[in-house]
Amino acid sequence: MRKNYLLCVFGVFLCLPGYAQSPAETYKDSTTYLARAAGKALDDYDFNRSIEQSLLLIDLASKKEDFNKLNHGYNLLGITYEMLEDSIRAKENYLKALEYARLSSNDTLLWYAYNNLGNVYSSNKNTVHKGFEYYRKAIAIASKNPDEPQVLIPVVNIAWTLLENDEFDSAYPYLKRAEGLLKDEEDVVTRSNLNTLYGMYYSGMEDYDRSRTYFEKGIAIAEKDSLIVEASFAYEEFADMLFKSKDYNAAYVALDKHQEYREKIFSREKNLQREAVYERFQTKVYKKDLEAARREQLYKDEVLKKTQQLSAIMVISLVVMFFFLILLFRNNRIRKRLIGQLRDKNVELKEAKEEAERLSNLKTRFFSTVSHELRTPLYGVVGLASLLLEENKDENQSDDLKSLKFSADYLLALINDVLQMNKMESNLVHLENVTFNIHELFQGILKSFEINRNQKDIKMELQIDPEIPYLVGDSMRLSQIMMNLVGNAVKFTERGRVWIKAENLKCRENYCRIRFEVGDTGIGIPPNKQEEIFEEFSQLKNQNLNYQGTGLGLPIVKKLLKLFNSEIEVSSVEGEGSVFTFEIEFLQGAEAESIKHLSSSPIENEPRLIRKILIVDDNRINQLVTQRILEKRDFKCLLAASGEEALDIIKLEQLDIVLMDVNMPGMNGMETTMKIREFDAHLPVIALTAVEVGEMREEILKAGMNDIINKPYDIPQFFNTIFRNLLQTVTPTAV
Structure with a gap:
């Protein structure tokens, strides 16, 4: 909904003069203050305050059945949510505003309500026709008074919508009409956007020189008057034009500027505060219903x-x-x-x-x-x-690169923790049964902490009962539990010892009960904090910044163990260390059933062969990264940016394997694979996806894909999956 930011804010200023008086009555003073405060907050992109003040205005006006003020309050809420790209809430509030505009019989309020509803519906390609109907209603009402500038806004919006839908010839007359209506030299906001729209038009007509001129005018106006939203929109469309004209460096710079302005508008903390304000309002409504x-x-x-x-x-x-x-x-x-x-x-x-x-x-x-x-x-x-x-031989840069990779891995772990917690709260996590070797699984866990162990001078010990057989259960969830517990032990131990134990308590009727223990000689946990550490976002207060984290690790462990019908126990002495224990009952499995490719090590002694592989990914950076990784293993890589392009290449080339991105615009990876299976049932197709694998596994495999690689991946597991699928087909000729 980016096209409507400016026009919505302009609409706020159209509404505010109606409240410029200062009546003596307390009610009028209060509603006037709240309306101005909400409008000012919106102008400053302080969305949380705008929502809060608008809700207060609605609450106060509803007691008096003041249709004008109710219309104003719901319009302000709709504008705010539209700028925050929450189209559902925006539409709900605009429809309420339209209802009160009709009750008030005020043409200005009706014009504004129709224009805002046009903004919401035109942003969805399935409802564009309905958006045009609302715009035309707004123009019909505004045209009753030719001295008012209100006709300009829906005219610009129609042109904007047509440009976004690549209807450039239809958009041009509206652009010319808007240019004729724009007489106010001080209306820099509309002037900046109109220049940007002309830039979009000439970009669509492939007249890139003229397009660049208009984009630069729009950007200059926006930056001169500190118009953040307008500058963000102009830079985004400018980057798109530069990319189409193959000026990639300049496109990257423009896209970076767009992101810089966008980050000024939105922030995670403000979004959380906004939800809190909305929830408080909802809670108040529910309390009224309860009473x-x-x-x-x-x-x-x-x-x-x-x-x-x-x-x-x-x-x-x-x-x-x-x-x-x-x-x-x-x-x-x-x-x-x-x-x-x-x-x-x-x-x-x-x-x-x-x-x-x-x-x-x-x-x-x-x-x-x-x-x-x-x-x-x-x-x-x-x-x-x-x-x-791998490639850099400069030792001076090696530490910096290791720090970069460590930071990226840490960020990935943080994201996974938050998403894992959300999935468990939504009851979307279910256990799977696969056969696994607990020795191999725990060796891989220890190996993943090798860098941390060396940096902190920690001795890590692994003690696994040799009587533990192959087990059947969810090895991935067990690995998550152990990774979180071992990660905590390593984090809170500066130097000393961390150990992992697995003991077979008893096996009967094909079931084995295994006792697990993770201990350390770190800082320990005070007795009064041993229950608190399993609460979400809870951490021990410590001045050492090395101990900071999300506070989600142990709550995730507790919730995952609940799926295993198990509970965790902790024993700790402050200053001496901590020991975490739990027991899980697994079905006993046969070694022959073991899934050998669970090992994180790549298949060794693979022949150095020239294999032809197709990389299908709409993200250019991801294409290049994957290509460079594969070429180091003597793969010959072909690239495709869409499903249609991939189908053309597969029909012409003799390929050994295809790496298919699942989420692509147009024809996605699963649809492309189903097309491939219509004429080639044996070509290995491996899914590349950044979505949690568990969410889409059945759908991906049902589409005909042979395997799944989750992004971002580690290189050994990446090649392990590729080689495993290559071995299941005819081996290519060695070169």
């Missing part, structure tokens, strides 16, 4: 008491039968009314439940999107850092 239900129940109890009294009177004397019948008739009417009210409340409760489920699904989709969007750039960072470590 109404309580009063209703009291009233029902009173009616029931009266009914019992009437029954007693009927038994005692038939003399009062006439009066009893009258009272009974009255009671039935009351009960019918109460039943009707209860039915209405049940409908409201159902709607509230559906809304809560919608919000829960929205949160789940948000985290899923965040998972992909954060892991995709991390793939480039981790991959490039690994390559530089």
